[in-house]
Amino acid sequence: MTHRSPDAAPWWRSAVVYQIYPRSFQDTTGDGVGDLAGIARRLDHVVALGVDAIWISPIYPSPMKDFGYDVADYCAVDPLFGTLADFDALVAAAHARGLAVLLDFVPSHTSDEHPWFRESRSSRENARRDWYVWADPAPGGGPPNNWLSEFGGPAWSLDEATGQYWLHIYLREQPALNWRNPDVQAAMLDVMRFWFDRGVDGFRVDAVEHLVPSAALTDNPPDPAWRPGMQEARALHRAYTAHQPEVFDAARAMRRVAGEYAPERLLIGEAYGTLPEVMAYYGGEGLDGFQLPFNFQLIFAEWRAESIASMVEGYEAALPAGAWPNWVMGNHDRPRIAGRIGPAQARVAAMLLMTLRGTPTIYQGEELGMVDVPIPPEMAHDPMEKNAPGQGFGRDPVRTPIPWEDGPKAGFTTDEPWLPIGGAPPVSAQAADPGSMLALYRRLTALRRAEPALSLGSYRTLACADDVLVFERRHGERRLVVALNFADAERPLAHEGPVLLSTHAGDRVAGRLAPNEGRVMEG
Structure with a gap:
């Protein structure tokens, strides 16, 4: 590149x-x-x-x-x-x-089939035990706290062999790495x-x-x-x-x-x-x-x-x-x-x-x-x-x-x-x-590639009313105006500069945006 x-x-x-x-x-x-x-x-x-x-x-x-x-x-x-x-x-x-x-x-997590987790899970004394987030059960039994998995259910699974829970913010097969280690x-x-x-x-x-x-x-x-x-x-x-x-x-x-x-x-x-x-x-x-x-x-x-x-x-x-x-x-x-x-x-x-x-x-x-x-x-x-x-x-x-x-x-x-x-x-x-x-x-x-005003220029909102958003992009002396019609109906447009690009094909009416039309115009 x-x-x-x-x-x-x-x-x-x-x-x-x-x-x-x-x-x-x-x-x-x-x-x-x-x-x-x-x-x-x-x-x-x-x-x-x-x-x-x-x-x-x-x-x-x-x-x-x-x-x-x-x-x-x-x-x-x-x-x-x-x-x-x-x-x-x-x-x-x-x-x-x-x-x-x-x-x-x-x-943030590996597969439970990653060699690191297999080692971590093998015993509490394993050198990689602390590579993942393990915790003892809650005082009355069950998961250490109420944290929930993004995929539903508790964010903890019990490893019966070692008696501790591993954390998984996502699937139980995605144990959480311990970035504090x-x-x-x-x-x-x-x-x-x-x-x-x-x-x-x-x-x-x-x-x-x-x-x-x-x-x-x-x-x-x-x-x-x-x-x-x-x-x-x-x-x-x-x-x-x-x-x-x-x-x-x-x-x-x-x-x-x-x-x-x-x-x-x-x-x-x-x-x-x-x-x-x-x-x-x-x-x-x-x-x-x-x-x-x-x-x-x-x-x-x-x-x-x-x-x-x-x-x-x-x-x-x-x-x-x-x-x-x-x-x-x-x-x-x-x-x-x-x-x-x-x-x-x-x-x-x-x-x-x-x-x-x-x-x-x-x-x-x-x-x-x-x-x-x-x-x-x-x-x-x-x-x-x-x-x-x-x-x-x-x-x-x-x-x-x-x-x-x-x-x-x-x-x-x-x-x-x-x-x-x-x-x-x-x-x-x-x-x-x-x-x-x-x-x-x-x-x-x-x-966008041809116009630094679009790729690198400043932004300023010019108007927003009646389902139409109009904003300015400027780079140096070059000024472009973007008008976007969010309505499924024609809308008036105050700016009438030369049109560089429209979302619509065909003729355009000066001072009017077609339904669902967007335009990029010279300032």
Whole structure:
């Protein structure tokens, strides 16, 4: 990959990140599951989309209880996806095309099949016992406290042989590492170095908010916002399991490792929390934490112009001095944006994502306007669905394979795909259609690349009324105006500058926005 000169803005500030869920991108072995060679085969699609970096969800050896987020070996590739040689070839191919490569880093827990946990579980005296979080039963018996697993039920499982419970914020097969143990921290930081030495340009750090839960094991208080029908884990406020002070020390330690490499490598943190909690991951005055703590607000936002404007203003105001914003519409855990707000507004959402100040992340399939694909109960894979069937928590519908071509296997595989394929017209059809969602995303990324006002410029809200949000992006003397119509009806527009890009084809009426239209105009 060609990096910018040291005196230029870091490459990731003007970049667009594209998340690849490898199981569902492209299969080359005929087993119905995507692989590393498949990613390499489809890099031309990524390049044509106009993004700058790919983030690859976990590819490590794993029993796949949580589809790779239960890691059995941090320094290898699961045979399902290929080999280390395949990974090296993918990195080389991506760099040759000017693409950065980011990996998922899963530091808070391993698989229960990881050799470290097998040793830790073997006896209380084992040298690796303290590598995981163990605790005695409560005085009256049962789990040490009331902490809940994100997947339902207690966050503790009893090891009958040793008489203690192990902590698992997620599945019982995902025991929590003890980051208070210096040996654990050193081992995990060495994992980062292993992949950095292979050419990785950064990491998306998984579930970092749970990295160092309270050592006092204090009960979490009830969450008054919880209602029946919500996830069981949300019944308690995560006061003692998330965003503890030691988490931010760990983030700074990871950043120091990233800083050992020239140029400094990128760290994106996954931390769901309040705005102040998320901002803390940037670090102190020196911004010595993650460069980009993920901003998930658009995933949960009420889709109204006024709500979006207020959210953007609040986020911009909360950023520490010098911190760089970022935006994301969806990921492998959350319902797809096109299904949440409908296909017409999904085009407005695409323009919003690509024109706000900050680094955007596209989840694979968003560029096609994919919606969640219904999964028959007998085909469900996700433990979120299996543990609470029929309650709508399953993530399989957002993880379905990319439809590349027409036909029953959609060019994804020659065998039965691991999940049903659908959710959008195929890439081949959209690439040939100038009015497609794919064509719109390509135009948006091209405009963003051509206009520093969009990639690096300042942000200012100009107006927000009657379902229309209008904002300014400015870089030097160059001023652009973005107008977004959140209504399914025509709306007046005061600004009438030359139109650089519209979500709609055909003629435009001066002073009027078409229903569900977004425009980028000269100032």
